[in-house]
Amino acid sequence: MPRDRIVGLVFDDRYLTHNTGIDLIEDVAPWPFAEPAACVSSPALVGRAKHLMDLYGVAERMRRIEPILATDDQLTVYHTPEYLTRVAAIAQTDGGDTGSGAPIGRGGDRVARLAAGGTIAAVEAVMRGEVDAAYALVRPPGHHAMADEGMGFCVFNNAVVAARQAQREHGAERVLIVDWDVHHGNGTQAAFWSDPSVLFISLHQDDLYPAGWGAVDQVGLGEGEGFTVNVPLPAGAGNRAYAEAFARIVDPISRQFDPDLVIVSAGQDASVFDPLARMSLTLAGYRAMTESMMAIAAECCEGRLVVTQEGGYAAQYAPYCSATVAQSLVELGPGEEPIPDPYGERAVLQPASNEAGLDAERAIAQAVEVQGKYRTL
Numbered sequence: 001m002p003r004d005r006i007v008g009l010v011f012d013d014r015y016l017t018h019n020t021g022i023d024l025i026e027d028v029a030p031w032p033f034a035e036p037a038a039c040v041s042s043p044a045l046v047g048r049a050k051h052l053m054d055l056y057g058v059a060e061r062m063r064r065i066e067p068i069l070a071t072d073d074q075l076t077v078y079h080t081p082e083y084l085t086r087v088a089a090i091a092q093t094d095g096g097d098t099g100s101g102a103p104i105g106r107g108g109d110r111v112a113r114l115a116a117g118g119t120i121a122a123v124e125a126v127m128r129g130e131v132d133a134a135y136a137l138v139r140p141p142g143h144h145a146m147a148d149e150g151m152g153f154c155v156f157n158n159a160v161v162a163a164r165q166a167q168r169e170h171g172a173e174r175v176l177i178v179d180w181d182v183h184h185g186n187g188t189q190a191a192f193w194s195d196p197s198v199l200f201i202s203l204h205q206d207d208l209y210p211a212g213w214g215a216v217d218q219v220g221l222g223e224g225e226g227f228t229v230n231v232p233l234p235a236g237a238g239n240r241a242y243a244e245a246f247a248r249i250v251d252p253i254s255r256q257f258d259p260d261l262v263i264v265s266a267g268q269d270a271s272v273f274d275p276l277a278r279m280s281l282t283l284a285g286y287r288a289m290t291e292s293m294m295a296i297a298a299e300c301c302e303g304r305l306v307v308t309q310e311g312g313y314a315a316q317y318a319p320y321c322s323a324t325v326a327q328s329l330v331e332l333g334p335g336e337e338p339i340p341d342p343y344g345e346r347a348v349l350q351p352a353s354n355e356a357g358l359d360a361e362r363a364i365a366q367a368v369e370v371q372g373k374y375r376t377l
């Protein structure tokens, strides 16, 4: 008898203690003489996402997974020992930047280790078969973090160390990482650039952040050539363009790779309200992408899917996107309604929900052409 589907949730109040303060760009803003603004990467975002999961009855249908503090051994599969020492030293002070734009406060290395360890715990629960899938609602995010420096709010690369844990400890040979954060997952790409055992697919706004990363012709190197897939989309792309990118690129490439585990680097900053990007996804788009990943995982690896939280900066809207992803993972129960889109009927009516647009069509066709050299597309 197949048992009921079980979806895990990693969340810990300690994630909310990672506070990047006010005005990250204080060196150019005339603070304190002008009205200060909170840093966009506010702990309130994951806090609200958890509240919405509670309010809409999603969290109560998920099994709690306790995060662990990632050990040196688990982090140095990617990060250098010198970097770990530097992060620990900063955390002994009143705070500072771990690289470029990835500040931590006093004790912040502990929270960053708990974020990496949260994603690791989710992967371990899935690989052991204790849960079918899991959402790691962690903070700080990870996908920009390089081996030897933090970057773009990311301190340790949660997805990278979790993928390696699956390979080292749980017999996963091939791991698929799909990164739909609107920014490019440069740290993850760098980690697996010449490694054919991890297929990295990134959908992002073309040449947004970091500069120079994520061009369509960045495909990996040596044995890893053809195992990095970049799909840079033009500003304005929404549900329709993302659906086409999934149908023509993400779905077929993932299935041909046939992973043993699927990890999603889920940034909710491609939403129509995000202050750091110019994309147009709505809740329906996030639901569709989650369902695509669930279908791929079901076909290839008995559903083994871990979603780990990356960016998402629209104070009101991004938490709805995260809660919708979680609700999609647990699937709607009988008589249960999808979480309503706070954008109302405009979410359905806005052009980007229904048309890809010529620029997006061109960008997708170009990615198909580049990647068609390695797969049947």
Ligand SMILES: [Zn+2]
Pocket: 181, 182, 183, 267, 269, 310, 311, 312
């Ligand atoms: Zn992002």
